[in-house]
Amino acid sequence: MRTLAFLLPLLVAAPAFAQDGSVAVRAGTVMLPDGSTLENGTVVVQGGRITAVGGADLEIPFDVVLHEFPEGVVFAGFHEAHTSDGLDRANESVPIAPFLHVRDSIDPVSFYFEDELRNGTVAIGIIPGNDTVLGGSGVVVAPYGMTVEQMTVHAPMGQKLAIGPQRGWSRASQLAELREAVAKLHADLRVLGQAKLDGDAADEDQRRIAGEDATDEEDHDQPVVRFGDDFPGKDALRAADLDDAQLGLVRVLNGDERLWVWAPTATDVQHARLWLDEHGLTGNSVLVVTAAAWKAADVIAEMDCPVALIGGLWDVERDPVTRKEERHFAPLAFHEAGVIFSVGSEKGRMGPDRLGYQTAVMIREGVPRAAALAAVTAVPAMLWGADGKLGVLEEGADGTFVVLDGDPLAAESRVLHVWLRGEHAYDRSQDERLQRLLEGENE
Numbered sequence: 001m002r003t004l005a006f007l008l009p010l011l012v013a014a015p016a017f018a019q020d021g022s023v024a025v026r027a028g029t030v031m032l033p034d035g036s037t038l039e040n041g042t043v044v045v046q047g048g049r050i051t052a053v054g055g056a057d058l059e060i061p062f063d064v065v066l067h068e069f070p071e072g073v074v075f076a077g078f079h080e081a082h083t084s085d086g087l088d089r090a091n092e093s094v095p096i097a098p099f100l101h102v103r104d105s106i107d108p109v110s111f112y113f114e115d116e117l118r119n120g121t122v123a124i125g126i127i128p129g130n131d132t133v134l135g136g137s138g139v140v141v142a143p144y145g146m147t148v149e150q151m152t153v154h155a156p157m158g159q160k161l162a163i164g165p166q167r168g169w170s171r172a173s174q175l176a177e178l179r180e181a182v183a184k185l186h187a188d189l190r191v192l193g194q195a196k197l198d199g200d201a202a203d204e205d206q207r208r209i210a211g212e213d214a215t216d217e218e219d220h221d222q223p224v225v226r227f228g229d230d231f232p233g234k235d236a237l238r239a240a241d242l243d244d245a246q247l248g249l250v251r252v253l254n255g256d257e258r259l260w261v262w263a264p265t266a267t268d269v270q271h272a273r274l275w276l277d278e279h280g281l282t283g284n285s286v287l288v289v290t291a292a293a294w295k296a297a298d299v300i301a302e303m304d305c306p307v308a309l310i311g312g313l314w315d316v317e318r319d320p321v322t323r324k325e326e327r328h329f330a331p332l333a334f335h336e337a338g339v340i341f342s343v344g345s346e347k348g349r350m351g352p353d354r355l356g357y358q359t360a361v362m363i364r365e366g367v368p369r370a371a372a373l374a375a376v377t378a379v380p381a382m383l384w385g386a387d388g389k390l391g392v393l394e395e396g397a398d399g400t401f402v403v404l405d406g407d408p409l410a411a412e413s414r415v416l417h418v419w420l421r422g423e424h425a426y427d428r429s430q431d432e433r434l435q436r437l438l439e440g441e442n443e
């Protein structure tokens with residue numbers, strides 16, 4: 001019954017517009033990536049990609065249907081950079097699990113996705129939670145579709161690595177587990193490398209005894225281990241020689257996987273800096289922090305490492321002597337330090353559970369409008385490695401955007417329509433669950 005309830009509003013909405021990945025939308029206002037606006041603007045999408053953005057006089061291809069919203073606002077939509085919502089469980093119990101992938105745990109019919117689509121969120125970076133050490137791989141999805149494959153808009157997203165301790169662990173035990181995993185991998189690789197050399201030598205002896213010529217077949221696979229010091233057999237190891245856990249950790253240490261590093265506090269940021277520097281991975285990492293990490297803003301700026309801020313935007317401390325509260329606004333501290341950052345919603349709290357609210361608060365507290373908007377649009381796309389594809393309204397980007405009846409950051413504004421890669425995904429007038437709520441409101 002739950003699956004049917006989720007499907008019904010989407011199935012009803014689907015025939016409202018053509019579903020061939022091509023559409024033209026003209027609205028009273030088009031909000032551009034820098035926060036500026038284009039009055040009486042037009043966006044043209046063909047084959048799922050934006051082909052033109054311009055004014056009311058922009059020529060519309062003859063085979064593209066134009067939809068006009070004279071009082072509407074076209075916006076690139078909100079982008080949630082990092083979350084473990086939408087999964088059947090946030091974490092597995094195994095602390096070192098680089099072989100896991102969230103595609104096996106995403107629930108496409110979760111009400112979470114329906115709510116996010118209704119609120120104008122168009123892309124979500126879903127990755128294992130923080131209660132882990134090395135938690136597995138994430139993927140960027142749209143909140144629309146019946147399978148994970150249909151929902152996926154960008155992959156891979158990267159791996160979750162936690163420096164901050166999981167529940168019940170100390171920082172010392174957290175870091176010890178990580179160091180032990182890396183040390184064990186080094187030892188295992190040396191054993192495997194020597195075994196591979198010994199096996200190759202034995203095969204060569206057998207061919208010589210049999211009078212066979214050396215094989216002409218070339219091994220086109222590249223050596224799988226590229227990090228660390230040389231050891232016997234290192235260049236002979238291939239992906240097929242490693243188990244899934246070993247291969248996953250090798251890919252991390254090679255720098256093949258973007259790391260989303262859970263470092264919630266300033267202390268954790270320092271530990272993360274040391275570990276990432278030691279392994280040469282700082283340039284391929286995103287720090288996942290809480291507001292308490294604002295104290296390390298200058299350190300993060302020196303690392304030149306972008307930040308995904310999750311949870312609340314304020315760090316609140318109480319003076320142990322005076323008991324007076326001190327509040328620090330983390331996004332402003334990051335902005336002033338020159339740190340590239342995204343912000344996430346804070347589920348469970350009315351207001352902060354929406355990215356539009358979080359963006360408006362940033363602007364109120366002094367973050368420039370362009371930077372605040374980028375934190376929920378272009379910056380998440382950059383963190384995913386999808387810059388220029390998501391989070392912008394410009395030629396060549398995905399034809400993904402929302403139409404609202406007012407400013408996207410105004411609390412009273414409503415999402416009227418959502419297009420995802422040129423496909424019409426949401427129509428407020430056909431949202432059956434919302435209509436039932438509104439009927440009760442109007443009684």
